Amino acid sequence: EGPAMAMKVLVTGATAGFGRAIAERLVHDGYRVIATGRRQDRLDALAKALGPSLLPFRLDMNDADALAALPGSLPPGWQEIDVLVNNAGLALGLDKAQDATIADWQQMIATNVTGLVEITRALLPGMVARNRGHVISLGSTAGTYPYQGANVYGASKAFVSQFMRNLRCDLLGTRVRVTNLEPGLCGGSEFSTVRLRDDAKAAAVYQGTHPILPEDIAETVSWVMGLPAHVNINQIELMPTCQAAAGLAVVKG
Ligand code: NDP
Numbered sequence: 001e002g003p004a005m006a007m008k009v010l011v012t013g014a015t016a017g018f019g020r021a022i023a024e025r026l027v028h029d030g031y032r033v034i035a036t037g038r039r040q041d042r043l044d045a046l047a048k049a050l051g052p053s054l055l056p057f058r059l060d061m062n063d064a065d066a067l068a069a070l071p072g073s074l075p076p077g078w079q080e081i082d083v084l085v086n087n088a089g090l091a092l093g094l095d096k097a098q099d100a101t102i103a104d105w106q107q108m109i110a111t112n113v114t115g116l117v118e119i120t121r122a123l124l125p126g127m128v129a130r131n132r133g134h135v136i137s138l139g140s141t142a143g144t145y146p147y148q149g150a151n152v153y154g155a156s157k158a159f160v161s162q163f164m165r166n167l168r169c170d171l172l173g174t175r176v177r178v179t180n181l182e183p184g185l186c187g188g189s190e191f192s193t194v195r196l197r198d199d200a201k202a203a204a205v206y207q208g209t210h211p212i213l214p215e216d217i218a219e220t221v222s223w224v225m226g227l228p229a230h231v232n233i234n235q236i237e238l239m240p241t242c243q244a245a246a247g248l249a250v251v252k253g
């Protein structure tokens, strides 16, 4: 199968972290990849590094019109997307709910929830019509296990988890697959820099740990996609060996 015939994968948030590693890995695996994000310079650098199998396509997950215009706004030859990797997302802040900034909450919901459902809705009809496809989303352990300061971020990932489960119900009878990846502590991305707005505080999150790395996530995505078409991985929870759910807490007195 030559490049023109290769499966097409749209990766959101491919300008950094997991998304960039996923795009790199999938191009090396032989897929054609549409790499999206807001930072055009990063997209251009990826295209330069990875060649014609990668299409850089600027896309803001908060731009409802741009999301609704997909896939028709893509160049000819790139519109029949086989796999959507819903990776773009963010956490903002670690303040308790009573202190959190409402604009941060709105931004997380707009990106992790609203943008994700809008792009999924835009691309699903083509997958169903072709009777093949795969939606892979980046949930999080924060969608399952509560912790202080996760409030709306964790809730947005719980939404993703249940949306993916419900998609499986709606797509039953088609050959469109749905997978939710739920990683725990991961380093090597801009996640904590974005969340804490401070490089030193972000570095401290990973100090003395051996976190999951973007290439580990890319490996998992590659594996899930490469399984035979009759196998659907519903969800995978990944934690680094140095992390575990630490149980319930009680305050006395
Ligand atoms: P990074 O901050 O490194 O990357 C986030 C990506 O999302 C960037 O490419 C950014 O691109 C993109 N993005 C953010 N907002 C928008 C927007 N409005 N429009 C388009 N793109 C946007 O984070 P990670 O790689 O670590 O995280 C990727 C995903 O994995 C997220 O959904 C995150 O919640 C999830 N996750 C992360 C974990 C971690 O510990 N790192 C663990 C579990 C899940 P740009 O700024 O160029 O637009």
Ligand code: 8X3
Binding pocket: 139, 140, 141, 142, 150, 183, 184, 185, 186
């Ligand atoms: C990212 C992992 O633990 O920071 O989703 O919420 S965590």
